[in-house]
Amino acid sequence: MLSNFDFGVILTSLPYLFGQGMVFTLSLTVMAAVGGTVIGTLIALARLSGIPGLWHLAKAYVELCRSVPFVLVIFWFYFLVPYIGAYAIGSKTPIQVGAFSSALITFTAFEAASFAEIMRAGIQSIPKGQTAAAQALGMTYWQTMTSVILPQAFRNMPPLLLTQKIILFQDTSLVYVLSLTDFMGAPSKIAQRDGRLVEMYLFAAVVYFTICFLASFLVRRLQGRFAVIR
């Protein structure tokens, strides 16, 4: 039965699948992960700051990101941003935003929102006495956060944190709605060109599964290794 299938097509398209597709997927994952971590931490700090305007803004942002379908935003953002950008700089024609940049901005923005929630929980799990001790030594709010609270919060989080990144890696496949050549888009293009849908989608699935499975396995191995002894 499998004789109807031609798995050779996978072999011949490997350079394209990985050289373009996987490189795209990994770049998007890594860049969005880094950006999301930094911005997400800032949002979490803003949310915990208790400063009226800032606190509300951060909360509203996180709630917004949680309440809209992600695919819609990717799509919407891709078509809308050129016009918003044009409006912002007062240009008559839509500004050029590459598909990759647009996807990157959207993923970073959403990753930041999810990360902010994880981070907020992480920060709140650190006993209040630690803040008091740091402040009693004369540390400013910022010093307390960067030297005492965040390092502990980060160390308690790796399992959740890495799991979140694995999900991000999977989610980047949603850029197919913009017809981008990620590791989902590349096989799908070959599949349609050569009429090898089953082979290509099967192969994509196996690769996604293998990477995520290995990563999850690593996360479990790492768990406990980082946790701060109390």
Add this chain to the structure above:
Amino acid sequence: MTATPMPETAVTTPIADADHAPEDAGLRPGGLVYGAPAAAPGETMIAIDGISKWYGDFQVLTNCTTKVAKGEFVVVCGPSGSGKSTLIKCVNALEPFQKGQITVAGTKVIDKSTNLPKLRSRVGMVFQHFELFPHLSITDNLTIAQRKVLGRSAEDAKKRGLDLLARVGLSAHADKFPGQLSGGQQQRVAIARALAMNPVVMLFDEPTSALDPEMVGEVLDVMVELAKEGMTMMVVTHEMGFARKVADRVIFMDRGEIVEDARKEDFFGSPRSERAQTFLSKILQHRRYGDPIDTAALSQPSRIRILPMPSR
């Protein structure tokens, strides 16, 4: 209590050397914050002036007034929930208060021009649960604030930190992490960490309440040593034997008020208020905090090695 006179050329760093830290040279004339008058020896170090504090509708502190002179050892006691912790946390503004004023070494705590981190850096605080930073080694615990807050170089901070670690008898543990030490050891590190900042005042909030009874002594020993060296100390504790031995004055609080503020002889001899009498008889009966450290035990040699003061 009078400060032990310090020789001009100290060989070892004394635990309390607020008067000798080099960076004090520029700071001293202005008190903790430039421009404020400094406290001269024997003068008031902490002035708590009619402070009141509310949590919403609940009044935690009611018109509390007291003074702590330089070199004085003041014990704060009272029933649970009477506001002892809140009161000493007001001294370094860890807790804000709505009425009254506190002045530490000439610097007003509630004042727009006061640099709070700077004020706090000179007011050492020791907590019931130690609050060492669990992600940092003992050495890093001792040096981090020196470097970040006082801007000392890594070497200077390390030298000062290890010096103090030796003084509390824990040199062997410099590279360990807090989780690897016993409670008593952690609390001694916490005291060293506070002292590393060259504080002019030390605040203690039940420093031995979270300890197993056999570890209480080693922490109290360090505090006694500190008091001998003339450190100004305000100590919340239930160790009445310790208070009786070491304190100059006792403040008794109940329901957010300072009910009694007396020399220790008067307080233990004949507390004036009924509330203080009830409290004393209860605490002496209960022995909740292990055997109270009695006077005899304290006059015995230290169980831990504290290097002697340089003398000649």
